[in-house]
Amino acid sequence: MSQDILPTNPEKPLGGRYQIINKLGAGGFGRTFLAEDLHLPGHPQCVVKQLKPQTSEPETLAMARRLFDTEAEVLYQLGNHDQIPRLLAHFEDNEEFYLAQEFIEGEPLTKEFAKGQPWTESQVIDLLQDILQVLAFVHEQQVIHRDIKPPNLIRRQGDGKIVLIDFGAVKQVSSQVVNPETGETNLTISIGTKGYMPNEQLAGTPRFSSDVYAVGMLGIQALTGVHPKSMGEDPQTGEMVWREHAPHVSPELAGILDKMVCYDFRDRYPTAADALAALQNLLGSRQDSLLITSSSGLKDTLPSQKRQPTPDELALAEELTEVDTNLGETNIWVPTEFPVQSSEDNHDTTVSLFRRQPSVDAPQTRVPPKTKLRLIPRQWVKLWPWLAVLTAVGVTFVVTKTVFSPQFAGRAVNRSGVLADQPSTPTPTQPTTPKPPPRKLTAEELQKEGERLKAAGKYQEALTFYDQAIALKPKFAEAYGGRCYCLNKLEKFSEAMVACNDALDLKPKYPEAMWGKGNAYQQQKRLTKALALYEQAIIKKPKFAEAWVSRGMVLQSLGRSYEALWAVDRAIDLERNSADAWTTKGEALWELGRWDEAIVALDKALELQPNHPEALKLRQQARKEMGR
Incomplete structure (x- = not known):
């Protein structure tokens, strides 16, 4: 030195x-x-x-x-x-x-911005909320930061939260100068960094809204990947021209950012608390719109008139429910009452793991397999008479060729992954030609079968197929990831940790494995490590609903109810039918004193899963304390 x-x-x-x-x-x-x-x-x-x-x-x-x-x-x-x-x-x-x-261990936001890659809108909202929450506290103390910029924002290593540093004490004291003509002292407060500093701050009169401007510029930089110094200005108004660099941004968020970076400080949000409130109102309105959509969407998709199916149609539907799921795309039938379309076709089969784990046998709001029918667009209903005839002929042919084909008759997959024959009663029409030797399943087919069993809650059986897949393909990250998930569900957390580490060794940017490892840590009460892994998983896969729920669960366990509420709201935006997310939301709202909202959230959780143990417990507590 x-x-x-x-x-x-x-x-x-x-x-x-x-x-x-x-x-x-x-x-x-x-x-x-x-x-x-x-x-x-x-x-x-x-x-x-x-x-x-x-x-x-x-x-x-x-x-x-x-x-x-x-x-x-x-x-x-x-x-x-x-x-x-x-x-x-x-x-x-x-x-x-x-x-x-x-001393704060972590990395400055500068490193995250260094690549110049645009962030997703949800990531930007997360960042804005994180900064504005702490800045609102600063403004409440009648303090203006004056130099909010990426180097002064540290993402803490332990929990991934943003820490605000360098409050200008150095700059205020060191900017003390003496006027040589008058001998009077004057404090120069035009402190800041070009690109993040508005005009009134350059003129030496910073305001609370000057900090709001800086945070808005950070949000725009994250959305666009463009440094503020490289942004253009409208020559007539002096306003920042940035939307052309972020065509993916929603009008609502863009409007909030525009107001944060207005040229005239009188047109900005006066304080960080005001900007934070606008952001939360945006999130609240999105949640409300989702509620309206979920209640009215089905009505819009149903035919305006109903009719009774004919006996032939009923018979055809009965046949189709017995067809292998691979023929699901041909299962067309107009029932008397249209059921809600099952989300099973597009459903992520992973199930979040928390300190409270729902039973795999808990009731689910799904249509049973034999009645899982695809919704038909309204315009096709008028063509039903022709579709019925064509479908009956076409499907009958496919069913006959598939179900009754000698090639597949009496075949099943045995435990060694081989298509084997099952005893059957010979008929006079059976061919007498020699049967082909059994075909071994590939690693990918074995892993796919493991996924099917995992989705069905048959975790021990799924492990057998994952192990067979790994035996054929030792560097199969997804098979290790499946093992990790199943072992967590079987409460073998140490073994799950090993499987997750194996998956991450093979595929370091594997969000499901990060999440699974976090689950293992969470069940071992190592909450800080779990939270860090959930954050990493979300960074890699921003729309990972289960990871958002897990993050909210851990934050609530750590007593950070406000952050937990934000996390589970993001999860609910992505997947509305998570009883764990609604339960955690109810718990967080209760802790924050928002009792009426908490009861609504808990009722929603119990609607989705009537026997959810934590939701039942909290709802009983609410009845006892509030009498309803």
């Missing part, structure tokens, strides 16, 4: 307490060092910031000292927030000012 960046006496602990280890950074206003606190057991690491006023004039130093003490008091107060580094101490050494702050 070169002498010009060291404190006055590097060998002597600063303030008799902080031993410098190395330099972290340096700028025009001061220097930052990594240090050890010699007064605490184990000598924990911390960050020491050196503040150097630009003059040695006594009056300037006196004012700098007063400003330093005032700012230190503010930072002590701000450090009560989980996402702001705690100020450990402030002191003076050889007429130089120092701050000792908590």
Whole structure:
């Protein structure tokens, strides 16, 4: 470490307490060092910031000292927030000012922006909410940050949350200057970074809305992958022109961002709390629209008139329900009452694992297999007489060729993965030609059978097929992922961890394996590790509903109800029929004192799964405490 960046006496602990280890950074206003606190057991690491006023004039130093003490008091107060580094101490050494702050392990947002890849809208909303929540707290303390930018936002290693650093104390004290003509001191507060700093801040009059502007620019940068300095401006209005770089953004989110970065501060959200409220209203309106859609969507898809099926149609439907599922696309029939279309065809067969695990035998709101019928568009109903004839002829031919073909008669898959013969009563019409030798299933076919059994809740049987697939194809990541899931469901968490690690060794960016490993950690009560894995899975697969639910569950277990509520709302946006998500939402709302909303969420959970143990428990508690 070169002498010009060291404190006055590097060998002597600063303030008799902080031993410098190395330099972290340096700028025009001061220097930052990594240090050890010699007064605490184990000598924990911390960050020491050196503040150097630009003059040695006594009056300037006196004012700098007063400003330093005032700012230190503010930072002590701000450090009560989980996402702001705690100020450990402030002191003076050889007429130089120092701050000792908590050391945050993590990476600056700069690294996430470095690739220049546009983020999804849900990722941007997550980021905006994370920053605005902590910034709202800062504004409540009557503090303006003045320099919100990617390097001052650290994604904490432990839980993936954004930590807001560098509150300008260094800049305020070090910007103290003396007017040579009047001898008066003046604090220059036009602090900030080009691209994230609005005009009023450049003029030296920052406002709370100046911070809102910076956060809005961060959101636009994340959506577009373009640095704010590279954005164009409307020559007439001075407003930022950015939407052409983000054609995928919704009009609602775009409107919020436009308001955050308005040229005139009077047209922006006045504070971070106002911007956060607008964002939450957007999410609330989306949830309401989903509720309306789910209740009215079926009505719009049904024919306006119903009729009774003919006996021939009923007979045909009875035949079709016996056809192998591979012929599902030909199962066309107009029933008397149209059932709700089962989501089974497009349903992700993974099931979230939490500290409360629903029974695999719990009732599900699905149409039984023999009555799973595809909804038919309204315009096809008028053509039914012709379709019925064509379907009856076509399907009868397919069924006859498939079901009664000698090639498939009496065949089944045995435990070794071989298509084998089953005993059958010979008939005079059976061919006398020799049968072909049994065909071994491929690794992919075995894995697919394992997935089918897993979806049916037959986890032990599914393991057999996954093991056979791995025996044929040792580097089969998806088969290891299936093993991980099944072992978690069988409560063999240590074995599940091994299987997940095997899957991740073969496929490092495998979100389902990250989620499965997180489930194993969660069941072992290692919640911080589980949360980190869920966050990684969501980054890799933003629409991974089960991972969002798992994240919400862990956050609620950690007592972070507000964050948990946000996570499960995202999950419900993606998959409305998750009883676990609605239960966690009810629990979070209850903890936040929003009792009426909590009861609605719990009732929804019990509608989806009447025997959900945690939902039942919480609903009984609500009846006891609220009488309803």
